[in-house]
Amino acid sequence: MPPVLGPEWTCTWDLRTWRxxxxxxxxxxxxxxxxxxxxxxxPYASKRFPEWVEARHPxxxxxxxxxxxxxxxxxxxxxxxxxxxxxxAKGYTSRHPELAICDRxxxxxxxxxxxxxxxxxxxxxxxxxxxxxxxxxxxxAGVILHPPEFARPCFCEACQQHFRAAHGKSLLSATNQEAKxxxxxxxxxxxxxxxxxxxxxQAPELRLLTFTIPWVFEKEFEQIAKEIDLDTxxxxxxxxxxxxRIARLPARLRRQxxxxxxxxxxxxxxxxxxxxxxxxxxADLVLRQVEAALAVGVRDIIYFIGPAWWPTVEQTSxxxxxxxxxxxxxxxx
Numbered sequence: 001m002p003p004v005l006g007p008e009w010t011c012t013w014d015l016r017t018w019r020x021x022x023x024x025x026x027x028x029x030x031x032x033x034x035x036x037x038x039x040x041x042x043p044y045a046s047k048r049f050p051e052w053v054e055a056r057h058p059x060x061x062x063x064x065x066x067x068x069x070x071x072x073x074x075x076x077x078x079x080x081x082x083x084x085x086x087x088x089a090k091g092y093t094s095r096h097p098e099l100a101i102c103d104r105x106x107x108x109x110x111x112x113x114x115x116x117x118x119x120x121x122x123x124x125x126x127x128x129x130x131x132x133x134x135x136x137x138x139x140x141a142g143v144i145l146h147p148p149e150f151a152r153p154c155f156c157e158a159c160q161q162h163f164r165a166a167h168g169k170s171l172l173s174a175t176n177q178e179a180k181x182x183x184x185x186x187x188x189x190x191x192x193x194x195x196x197x198x199x200x201x202q203a204p205e206l207r208l209l210t211f212t213i214p215w216v217f218e219k220e221f222e223q224i225a226k227e228i229d230l231d232t233x234x235x236x237x238x239x240x241x242x243x244x245r246i247a248r249l250p251a252r253l254r255r256q257x258x259x260x261x262x263x264x265x266x267x268x269x270x271x272x273x274x275x276x277x278x279x280x281x282x283a284d285l286v287l288r289q290v291e292a293a294l295a296v297g298v299r300d301i302i303y304f305i306g307p308a309w310w311p312t313v314e315q316t317s318x319x320x321x322x323x324x325x326x327x328x329x330x331x332x333x
Contacts, residue, residue, distance in 0.1 A: 087148030101154035118158035188227035266302035
């Protein structure tokens with residue numbers, strides 16, 4: 001965590017604050033909540049990875065998160081656990097640079113916070129955290145396996161070996177786009193064949209979801225979608241509110257629906273992400289995004305709050321709440 005954080009930051013919330021915020025979300029019409037239990041540091045007292053625990057986190061100082069889960073369940077909230085898998089792992093890669101993705105020269109990209117899923121140590125970290133959380137907390141209805149948000153693909157020796165076996169040529173001779181497609185597709189295959197196989201025996205009742213990574217999915221969707229099971233929900237995550245992206249949203253969602261996947265839409269708003277527009281302007285753009293999603297049959301709408309409770313949460317959530325009606329917004333509302 002940064003050295004100084006205000007009370008709006010979620011990583012500072014104690015049990016009382018969580019209950020107050022959750023009740024507010026319910027009053028605003030929320031029916032689903034995504035909660036990250038994995039990231040650059042761990043927000044619980046992990047026995048497998050004690051060195052990666054965020055010692056200042058309130059849930060580490062005094063364990064209370066199961067009570068948060070119970071509070072959600074008692075209020076009918078559909079609770080989804082988010083695992084960032086091999087991404088958002090700066091704490092881990094700083095101590096284990098050999099697990100980080102590598103550039104074309106073979107140099108570990110430690111500051112990216114992204115591990116290569118072809119490396120056993122990275123896979124073991126994912127297994128350990130997921131197994132621990134599934135055993136530790138009960139009451140979740142779903143699990144999201146969050147692909148790594150990589151700007152550059154990996155060129156480590158393991159990736160080179162897998163690429164040559166699959167394509168019969170050197171990864172170093174591939175274009176960056178080819179390398180990105182390969183890294184994303186094999187990461188989704190790792191999720192499907194390995195992580196899902198870990199989750200289903202332990203918690204067969206959990207619904208599985210995955211996020212899109214816009215700069216990869218939007219260029220390569222037809223190529224990588226085959227690595228996503230049809231019963232896995234695709235959550236289209238939009239990071240900005242640019243006019244041209246809103247105009248293209250219906251076509252993008254229809255493209256993701258083409259093979260039969262269930263698609264949810266998650267929008268991002270608030271001054272954590274943009275200071276260019278006022279809260280009311282951002283709220284109007286939120287409404288346009290939601291209307292665009294509804295127009296192509298997407299009923300499950302998620303609002304990404306982010307790491308803190310920003311002022312626009314209240315205003316835009318109020319507008320979304322007003323839009324609710326029979327058959328308009330679904331579980332993700």
